[in-house]
Amino acid sequence: MILARTGAVLYFLWGLLHVMAAYKVYIFGQALEEGMLQGRIYQDAWNLLFFAIFGMVMAVKYNWHNHATGYWFSLFVISAGDIGFIVTILIPGYLPIIPSALGPLLWLLALGFSSAAMLKEKRA
Numbered sequence: 638m639i640l641a642r643t644g645a646v647l648y649f650l651w652g653l654l655h656v657m658a659a660y661k662v663y664i665f666g667q668a669l670e671e672g673m674l675q676g677r678i679y680q681d682a683w684n685l686l687f688f689a690i691f692g693m694v695m696a697v698k699y700n701w702h703n704h705a706t707g708y709w710f711s712l713f714v715i716s717a718g719d720i721g722f723i724v725t726i727l728i729p730g731y732l733p734i735i736p737s738a739l740g741p742l743l744w745l746l747a748l749g750f751s752s753a754a755m756l757k758e759k760r761a
Contacts, residue, residue: 640757641703644750645696648711651743652693655718658740659685688718700747703754712748719744 659682666678692715699707719741726732727741 638703638754640750641754642701644747644754645700647743647747647750648692648696648700648715651715651740651747652689652691652696654740654743655685655689655692659683659689688715691715696747700751703751703758705755708751708755711751715744716748 662678662685663682666675666682669675669678692711695707695711695714698704700711723741727734727737
């Protein structure tokens with residue numbers, strides 16, 4: 638169970654990091670002139686917050702107990718969010734790799750521990 642719980646803690650930390658990111662994006666949006674661009678930035682903040690809450694709920698409710706449903710939902714939803722961030726923000730260089738890669742690092746570690754826990758349970 639230690640592998641699953643380590644993965645769950647990492648997913649939860651990933652979620653907390655994204656709650657903070659959502660807040661920062663929202664604050665950034667407040668500095669913009671009212672209009673479509675500001676609305677899109679607010680929507681991005683909302684989406685970040687959704688991904689964060691989703692990841693934290695999955696971590697607490699499912700990943701902590703090494704439940705397959707939580708594993709697969711976390712795998713697809715959180716991976717989609719972080720792959721999008723990597724492709725659209727990190728690779729073009731809009732943010733510096735350090736500290737911006739912390740989210741993807743937490744995601745990969747969480748996925749690794751959760752995958753190891755699922756594989757270990759299948760063998761048992």
